[in-house]
Amino acid sequence: MAVRGASTVRGRVTLYVLAFCFAVFCGFPFLWAGFTMFRQDSDLYNTQHDPFEYSKPATLSHVTDLFSNTPYLHFILNSVVIGLATVGITLVLGVPAAYALARLTGRWGVPMAIAIFAVYLVPPTLLFLPMSRLIVTLGLQDSIWSLVVVYPGFTIPLSVWLLVGFFRSVPRDVEEQAQVDGYSRVGAVVHTVLPLVVPGIFTVIVFTFTLTMQDFIYALAFISSSSHMTISVGVPTNLIKGDVLYWQSLMASAVIVAVPVALVYNLFLNRFIQGFTLGAVKG
């Protein structure tokens, strides 16, 4: 991709200035969070102290408090379990569906793909009310499995979209060659297509997993006891007790989650873009 405008001095300066501005806009809140989370209470909550300076030595106590005095570890564990289970369901249902849409459908494949993707746009804030009743009927209230049941509702459409893109990037004749060489349709896919789509599947795993961590409303509506909560819901409800907010621990809880996830995303971003683009060609 031709580097636009960056060949002149003025171009490069503009580029770096813009980059800096965006970096500040996106990153400043995290910077502030990271900065304040190691400050002692007596330092932070003293309005006489300069907010941009550590008047007292930094402390890890808030971070350790987070892990020892709150159910934070439970939250993380729950989120991980829910995430993995959802990923499992999503792959089992989504991979075959994506293959079918990529290869096995003719004219009705495109509207079908659009329909499946449209499901992604149905808001949880609309569905959560009837879902709450349903969850109660199924006896899953206050259980993490209620979320495992519901989350594939939005992870499957997104995964199918991405996977269709990845399946399309495998040349057709490799599949057909495998059929001529002696495999059934399914066998040909398993032996030739799936190995080539593995990077795509990893991408889907990453994005599905983090998507499950994003949800707020379902988790809020379905789960009531702290030990069953996810990170998304547990942190606001447990660390905000009435008017007293444990800010440093709150910031720690957010930063601890945000940084690794962003790192992993960054690693997979190029593949995500590839799958997204390929999935977008022809609807």
Next chain:
Amino acid sequence: MSSAAASTRRGRRARARPPRRRRYLLDRERILGPLLLLPAVLYLVAVVGYPLVLAIMYSFSDVVLGSPRFDFVGLQTFRRAISEPTFVHALEHSFLITGISQVLVIVLCTVLAFVLAANFRGKWFLRFLVLMPWTTPIALGAIIWLWMLDSIFTPFDWFAQKLHVVAPGGHLVLLGHEGTALGSVIAVQTWRMLPLATVIVLAGLSSIPRDIEEQAVVDGAGFWRRLFSVQLPLLAPVILVAVLFGVVFTFTDMAVVFILTGGGPGDATQVLPSWAFYKGINGGNLSVGAADAMFMFPVLLGLSVLVLRLASRVGGD
């Protein structure tokens, strides 16, 4: 010399033994295709389609939480929902917040996509920072902003004091005043939707064929002309998709308002989804909550149809 006359041994040769066709059923596209699609489709119908139908039914009934009662009452619930003044405010705010934040997002994400498409030192780090607002769970992102906009301890007070917007030692109390509270919600929504929109536009940028760009350079087009005459028109369908995502996810989001302002001060920042949650779960009135939420639906539907149609016409996608 016709081809029909070419083969004279046709009749004698072929022994038409019926082949073992049932074994190969799964090889038929017509059968395998739907078979592979079915589980996913069924699951989505059960987990999304069915609740959707229920939501519609609730809004026409008088269902309450904790009671199995269920009677149809026609439009009565809708009338009740609309009659509350907060509802009207919530509707207004939903449109206002979504509209302003997404316009900002579109402009900013296009610029940012171009920045990220270029090569420069520290690009990977910038990408990392840009991704953070999106990858952080919404609730946690909102908490970070909550702290950053705190009435007493916000760092912006220091800037405001230096710029003499407030007296020395004074506080902005951003979340306490109607206007700035709305502005804060808009800021957070812009902040968190920017990364996704940028990624989508980046994807679009990378799919512009190189020769078209090089052709434009050869044809003598300068930077700005290339941008407005070649690149932006080609990006239009992609940008529309990014708009669609952004509008849907902002319009239907309740987490930011719930955590940042709780709808306040008063109901100055109440939006439709958080109001529906409040009425439905806190208030226990499922039908009113559903009715409130239903108002999101036509907007979303209309928007999606519009954007998809525009995108296919503009881009020949």
Next chain:
Amino acid sequence: MATVQTRGLRKEFGQHAAVDGIDLETEEGEYLVLLGPSGCGKTTLLRLIAGLEHPTAGDVIIGGEVVTGLPPRARRIAMVFQSYALYPHKTVRRNITFPLAAAGVPRHEWPEKVAWASDLLGIGPMLDRRPRQLSGGERQRVALARALVREPQLFLFDEPLSNLDAKLRTLARDELKEFQRRMGITTVYVTHDQVEAMGLGDRVAVLNQGRVQQIGTPEQVYDDPANTFVATFVGAPPMNLLTMRDTMVGFRPENFLPEDSVGSREGQLVCDFEITRVENLGSDRYVYGTVPDFDPEAKVIAKLPSTLPASPRPDTRERYVIERAKLRFFGVEDGERASAPASGLPGWSREAR
């Protein structure tokens, strides 16, 4: 070895019939080439024979068995695609053993079969490399080894030489023909390149618009075209066609030579040739012009070998001869082969003296 037969084979895609009723039969061990322009249906026909497409009507019979409706793996065929379709994530060896694994052949038999196939094609040293490390010609050989190892009854090729550069193509063509001759396996080969078709085929089937226009040996197809399509598709430059009232007269460029160089005698026709342009291509000269007395509209090309002493010059008018026996006649309406018009050839009544 087996033969392939198609009976009334038809394949429709929506409204369009890609294959429009084809009846074909090969001999055992024959190398049959399906030749035609893009979109003529030759690849669809090949895929129907392979089982990769399901016919709308008609049957495919391989080795005497009706295989319509059976998937490729049940037909004991081998196919080589234009791209060779080597499995990129496997080594050459694993590419070759792939069909053996699919067929459930016991593992201890594999090394022997691999050795046999790789020796035959001379790819022994490459067995542990990956496809991306191989050249085009090497990939072809691996594709052939893989195809061979299943001991198929039929070989199918879909334009395998198209991806090779021109120089390599001639060598690869030679290897392919030699290979088939040795193995003696019935082969159906698709190409749009008529030089390839003439060089490789025992018989050539010329296709257009989903139908077989003519099937015969390369000589038959070249010397005795069944219609104007075959006449102009086969042979480069194409056969000259002049329209004369209700008949079209055709003759090949190499048969149209200057009277001064070859003399004239009994059984030849002489006419004026208005030369517009001359191309010197080294081994041949192409002389472009018109025959104004006869059909001033039609472009006529004469092909003079470099060994013929002659110096055609543009913007001149010369006398050229053609043997009567080399003329071919076609109906003006349908382009089908016809006999010489009984009324003789007006405008060409000047016999050689």
